Amino acid sequence: MVVDERAKWNDRYTAEGAVDRPPGALVDALPHLPTEGRALEIAGGLGAGARLLADHGLDVVLADISSVALAKASRLAQAAGRPIATLAVDFRTEPFPHGPWQVITCFHYLDRPLLAALAGHLAPGGVAVVGIATVTNLERNPRPGRQFLLERGELGELLADLEVIAYDEQWSGRGVHEARFVGRRGDEEGDPQGA
Ligand SMILES: C[S@@+](CC[C@H](N)C(=O)[O-])C[C@H]1O[C@@H](n2cnc3c(N)ncnc32)[C@H](O)[C@@H]1O
Structure with a gap:
């Protein structure tokens, strides 16, 4: 069965109850982040992470597949006095x-x-900054399902082009087993894929 991801996520965000709190991995990584420049929050949902980045001084674009989430995120950011830009995109x-x-x-x-x-x-x-649950999470939590989970050690391999600032895989204070990575681009090249 083909799943319409946009409709699925719009339905979830239309129903009340979606969690809107900044990812712990982002809170911990803030001291490593610049305090000016452009920031992109990928698949950031209701925007708690994006608001934190804006608070930090960054010019933030929140990108997500769900127009419902983005509309709510925009309102929340306005209400908090931390406007952010939003972008509807299917990555x-x-x-x-x-x-x-x-x-x-x-x-x-x-x-x-x-x-x-x-x-x-x-x-x-x-x-x-990336934080995603690993397969070890299934030992305590039935969801998310395995297709949404990293293998052990996989995140470091996927982000091997970056210089590691911090990387660990452990149970978070929220009871989720996560791989958390903070890394820097060290070279002087431009942006071949975004240009
Ligand atoms: C599990 S939620 C995580 C939300 C937020 N990053 C957090 O950690 O609380 C996954 C997010 O990915 C978004 N998403 C799912 N598939 C996507 C896609 N193909 N392109 C862009 N965003 C997508 C969903 O709308 C949702 O906001």
């Missing part, structure tokens, strides 16, 4: 948002080709 089928970016973040959205190409969208010296 599986549409071009990556035009870079380069000083910061790219991605939490609990697993798209292996996207992660493997992330370094090419960062400005030189730019920082990526």
Whole structure:
């Protein structure tokens, strides 16, 4: 059966109850992030992470497949006095948002080709922060299902083009087994894929 991802996520965000709190991996990574420049939050849902990045001083674009989530995120950001830009995009089928970016973040959205190409969208010296649950999470939580989970050690391999600032895989304070990566683009090249 073909799943309409946009409709699925719009339905979820139309129903009340979607969690809107900043990813713990982002909270922990903030000291490593620049305080100015462009930031892209990939698949950021209701935008708690994007608002935190805006608070940090960054000029944020929140990109997600769900127009419902983006509309709610926009309202929440306005109400908090931290406006953000939003972009409706299906990362599986549409071009990556035009870079380069000083910061790219991605939490609990697993798209292996996207992660493997992330370094090419960062400005030189730019920082990526990624946090995604691993298969070990299934030992305590039935969801998300295995197709949404990283293998052990996999995140470091996918992001091997970045210089590692911090990387670990462990149970978070929220009871989720996560791989968390913070890395920097060290080279001086441009943005071949975003240009
Ligand atoms: C599990 S939620 C994670 C939300 C947020 N990053 C967090 O950690 O709380 C997954 C998010 O990915 C978005 N998403 C799913 N498939 C997508 C796609 N193909 N392109 C862009 N966003 C997508 C969903 O709309 C949803 O907001």
